Amino acid sequence: MKTQTILLKNRPEGKPKLSDFEFTTEDSIETISSGEMLLETAYVSVDPYLRGRMSDAKSYVPPFELNKPIHSGVVAKVIDSKNDKFSEGDYVSGMLDWKTQQISKVEDLLKVDASKAPLSAYLGILGMTGLTAYCGLTQIGKPQAGETLVVSGAAGAVGSIVGQIGKILGLRVIGIAGTDEKIDMLKSKFGFDAGINYNTTDNMKTAIAEAAPDGVDIYFDNVGGPISDAIFFSINKFARIINCGAISVYNNTELPKGLSVQPFLVKNSALMQGFIVSNYVEKFPEAMKQLSEWLAEGKLTYTETIVDGFDNIPKAFIDLFEGKNKGKMIVKI
Amino acid sequence: MKTQTILLKNRPEGKPKLSDFEFTTEDSIETISSGEMLLETAYVSVDPYLRGRMSDAKSYVPPFELNKPIHSGVVAKVIDSKNDKFSEGDYVSGMLDWKTQQISKVEDLLKVDASKAPLSAYLGILGMTGLTAYCGLTQIGKPQAGETLVVSGAAGAVGSIVGQIGKILGLRVIGIAGTDEKIDMLKSKFGFDAGINYNTTDNMKTAIAEAAPDGVDIYFDNVGGPISDAIFFSINKFARIINCGAISVYNNTELPKGLSVQPFLVKNSALMQGFIVSNYVEKFPEAMKQLSEWLAEGKLTYTETIVDGFDNIPKAFIDLFEGKNKGKMIVKI
Numbered sequence: 001m002k003t004q005t006i007l008l009k010n011r012p013e014g015k016p017k018l019s020d021f022e023f024t025t026e027d028s029i030e031t032i033s034s035g036e037m038l039l040e041t042a043y044v045s046v047d048p049y050l051r052g053r054m055s056d057a058k059s060y061v062p063p064f065e066l067n068k069p070i071h072s073g074v075v076a077k078v079i080d081s082k083n084d085k086f087s088e089g090d091y092v093s094g095m096l097d098w099k100t101q102q103i104s105k106v107e108d109l110l111k112v113d114a115s116k117a118p119l120s121a122y123l124g125i126l127g128m129t130g131l132t133a134y135c136g137l138t139q140i141g142k143p144q145a146g147e148t149l150v151v152s153g154a155a156g157a158v159g160s161i162v163g164q165i166g167k168i169l170g171l172r173v174i175g176i177a178g179t180d181e182k183i184d185m186l187k188s189k190f191g192f193d194a195g196i197n198y199n200t201t202d203n204m205k206t207a208i209a210e211a212a213p214d215g216v217d218i219y220f221d222n223v224g225g226p227i228s229d230a231i232f233f234s235i236n237k238f239a240r241i242i243n244c245g246a247i248s249v250y251n252n253t254e255l256p257k258g259l260s261v262q263p264f265l266v267k268n269s270a271l272m273q274g275f276i277v278s279n280y281v282e283k284f285p286e287a288m289k290q291l292s293e294w295l296a297e298g299k300l301t302y303t304e305t306i307v308d309g310f311d312n313i314p315k316a317f318i319d320l321f322e323g324k325n326k327g328k329m330i331v332k333i
Numbered sequence: 334m335k336t337q338t339i340l341l342k343n344r345p346e347g348k349p350k351l352s353d354f355e356f357t358t359e360d361s362i363e364t365i366s367s368g369e370m371l372l373e374t375a376y377v378s379v380d381p382y383l384r385g386r387m388s389d390a391k392s393y394v395p396p397f398e399l400n401k402p403i404h405s406g407v408v409a410k411v412i413d414s415k416n417d418k419f420s421e422g423d424y425v426s427g428m429l430d431w432k433t434q435q436i437s438k439v440e441d442l443l444k445v446d447a448s449k450a451p452l453s454a455y456l457g458i459l460g461m462t463g464l465t466a467y468c469g470l471t472q473i474g475k476p477q478a479g480e481t482l483v484v485s486g487a488a489g490a491v492g493s494i495v496g497q498i499g500k501i502l503g504l505r506v507i508g509i510a511g512t513d514e515k516i517d518m519l520k521s522k523f524g525f526d527a528g529i530n531y532n533t534t535d536n537m538k539t540a541i542a543e544a545a546p547d548g549v550d551i552y553f554d555n556v557g558g559p560i561s562d563a564i565f566f567s568i569n570k571f572a573r574i575i576n577c578g579a580i581s582v583y584n585n586t587e588l589p590k591g592l593s594v595q596p597f598l599v600k601n602s603a604l605m606q607g608f609i610v611s612n613y614v615e616k617f618p619e620a621m622k623q624l625s626e627w628l629a630e631g632k633l634t635y636t637e638t639i640v641d642g643f644d645n646i647p648k649a650f651i652d653l654f655e656g657k658n659k660g661k662m663i664v665k666i
Contacts, residue, residue, distance in 0.1 A: 052600065221595065224593060224596060224599075225593060228595060243598040244599070246593075246595040256592065256596060257590060257591065257593060258590065258591070258592070259589065259590065259591070260557060260558060260579075260589035260590060260591035260592075261594060261605075262554065262557035262558075262561060262579045262605075263557060263579040264607075265576040265605055265607030266557075266576050266577070266579050266607045266608070266609070267385065267607070268607055269606075269608065269612055270606075271605070271606050271607070272594075272605040272606075273602075273605075274597075274599045274600070274601055274602045274604070276599070279602055
């Protein structure tokens with residue numbers, strides 16, 4: 001048996017290319033030591049934030065090293081275990097390398113229950129994606145029933161959950177996405193009140209104002225850039241803006257330019273808060289409980305784009321920046 | 334006797350002009366009703382935020398009406414009183430019209446004590462200016478000893494107090510201002526650790542990085558625009574940015590463009606919070622007590638630019654946008 005690994009070959013300039021990644025093959029591991037376990041990768045999560053880690057710009061998260069394996073959220077099957085916590089046949093989730101097989105210690109891995117939800121859900125609505133949506137919206141957005149929420153990247157993994165939680169909490173929810181098909185899905189499948197296709201809308205500023213006649217109280221921003229700029233003209237006093245991502249500028253090689261937002265913040269006593277879910281670890285138990293309940297009650301639904309095959313991980317990642325995914329992008333091995 | 338009044342004649346386009354203001358004269362008031370008092374204006378505060386109220390753009394503070402008196406912070410002498418709270422000869426502060434004399438009810442006026450501090454101080458360090466500096470820095474900045482604070486508009490009324498409070502609280506304090514004379518004053522008079530003259534500095538980004546070798550934890554932003562953009566490259570994880578003003582763009586007739594700040598906020602889990610002191614009224618008693626103590630102990634000092642004469646109010650206001658003031662700009666009547 002052979003084990004395959006995906007390494008970061010080059011730091012991407014602009015949009016990542018297939019040639020930025022390298023596949024290597026080695027003999028599979030036969031023996032493990034006490035305390036370890038051998039894992040076989042089942043599902044791999046590809047996410048926009050990984051683009052940041054491929055750069056070596058100053059950041060408090062260390063960048064991926066060149067010629068070393070990339071890692072992300074993974075669900076794997078335990079195929080051999082020499083520890084007490086997990087047994088052969090268990091499934092676990094955690095941050096793991098892009099490898100078909102790997103040895104792991106037990107720290108930072110969670111057991112996942114395939115009988116309660118499909119395994120891929122533990123990379124999405126019951127994983128970092130769901131936690132990001134829940135913690136960002138509730139902890140920074142502090143939603144009050146009757147308020148208006150705008151979500152960008154609304155058809156994406158996080159955005160579609162944010163919008164649904166917004167509806168559960170009694171908000172008017174407006175989604176922004178890039179195709180009419182996605183807009184239809186936001187309304188018919190996820191219950192959004194309104195949707196705006198930024199690719200077919202000439203004047204985003206007017207479109208936002210029309211969709212949010214009472215102004216915008218919360219903006220869950222997954223994209224940054226010009227789409228986000230249009231929101232500032234409609235924000236209400238004490239608006240809360242959750243800066244969860246800036247996918248629209250991650251591939252920029254030049255400094256992103258846009259609207260100077262300061263006057264809008266001053267005028268409206270508005271908040272912008274950069275958000276990363278790992279700052280809210282103490283909220284995870286509450287969030288998981290709530291998300292599981294809503295999912296079991298049928299109040300939450302989700303969409304996945306599942307791509308087949310380990311070889312297709314780099315392409316699936318690159319496709320994120322073309323908006324080719326609906327909901328969570330996952331590669332099944 | 335005649336009473337003079339300054340009306341808003343035109344909504345300024347770009348920088349305000351003298352012709353945007355109109356002086357009128359009428360006979361002085363002779364009699365007042367029960368509960369009222371007659372005030373003679375002593376000191377008038379001119380402040381950058383008034384520029385916003387001269388526009389009719391959507392805002393939660395209603396704009397000044399055309400052909401009506403402008404108002405701002407004023408210290409006035411009670412020259413006739415028909416209420417129990419104030420007596421002839423008292424001095425009061427509050428939001429009052431730009432008139433040499435006016436009738437006022439007692440609500441929203443505070444008695445000020447000329448024996449404890451000069452009257453003009455009640456428009457500055459013991460007025461909205463001091464409260465703005467104290468509440469913004471402590472409530473949003475949440476300073477921790479040893480952190481680094483950058484202040485823009487540092488030689489201005491608010492900025493110079495922010496920097497001094499920062500030093501009292503054990504921060505490294507860097508001020509940004511527009512002349513070498515102001516930079517000298519920041520360091521020699523107000524105790525700033527470092528100063529940057531944005532008019533003589535080619536690369537603000539590098540200058541900030543050098544002045545803040547440990548990065549920037551708190552940025553008290555009075556100016557917005559390109560000067561503020563340079564700070565984002567040096568912000569630390571969990572940085573707090575207090576958006577107190579954006580004087581650099583108040584006179585823009587086109588939409589302000591600049592750096593897209595979202596990626597910096599996401600990467601650093603950083604906060605930007607639009608700030609207006611009136612949101613923190615419940616903190617005013619604590620703030621006034623602390624500011625008075627520090628002033629009495631000689632830990633705080635302040636600079637005023639006092640212009641003489643009611644006729645010069647519009648010019649003093651316009652001069653704010655040329656940076657002609659050092660510290661609080663006040664007109665003495």
